[in-house]
Amino acid sequence: MAAYAQFAKMNGLGNEIIVADMRGRADRITADAAIALDRDPATKFDQIMAIHSARTGGTEAYIEIINSDGSQAQACGNGMRCVVQALSSETGKREFTFETIAGILTAQEHPDGQISVDMGTPRFDWQDIPLAEPFHDTRRIELQIGPIDAPVLHSPSVANMGNPHAIFWVDQDVWTYDLERFGPLLENHPIFPERANISIAQVTSRNAITLRTWERGAGLTKACGSAACAAGVSAARTGRTERVVTVTVPGGPLLIEWLENDHVIMTGPAEWEFSGSLNPATGAWHRDEAKSSQGAA
């Protein structure tokens, strides 16, 4: 039987994250374990960030990102902030370089506890999203949902932040849209061969966006960092905003900065909830009582 691994249940603006310490071991967290952990209300999560031993010199760790349906994700901005907070409280370090399936990324914790993650550079070519058919202008692609002559959502911008995103621009309050109903249809639309994270965005000023996201492989979440980045760059490239924006997701605000060197920096908080141990093969788990009560005190 696999030995138990330490984990921390955390969140990044309400994005439910499990940070699991898989360093020094060869096994992985299975899809079955992920599904079992998600089914338990105490450990229900949006992503697991599995910290594995570094595979590449100059990196702190290899991070595997697992959605709550057991699928893998290439990027998770909120989860990366949780990883930074967990490792900085363990080691006292403030600057980190990580490797993920999508490549190398850096992150840092600031003195006020806020954490910035360099989410890399966005990609906009239709092949890179990826889309199933050519669109030369991905600022606005042909895709709509609702009645054919009066679509509820239409003409999204698409972007890849490591993972695929579609951003539907709306004029009304984002809460008036039934994202729970449209999200799964759009996530699995044939135009997205690798599925997509689906967001609705209202631009409220040259520096502010309100955003709700239906996440690929996870469903409705309180926050999606990579979607906030995708919305920020898409708003700037369509002339809706400047390159520095506050993106307010249901869990709160994230600062998104699209630098001149094309990198997207996302800054926000991370929060520890409780710690425990989990079985990476089955998802069986128990709380670490000593640490939980210390944390609560």
Ligand SMILES: N[C@H](CCC[C@H](N)C(=O)O)C(=O)O
């Ligand atoms: N919550 C994450 C995104 C998870 C991405 C995942 N749903 C996918 O692309 O499959 C974030 O903060 O960036």
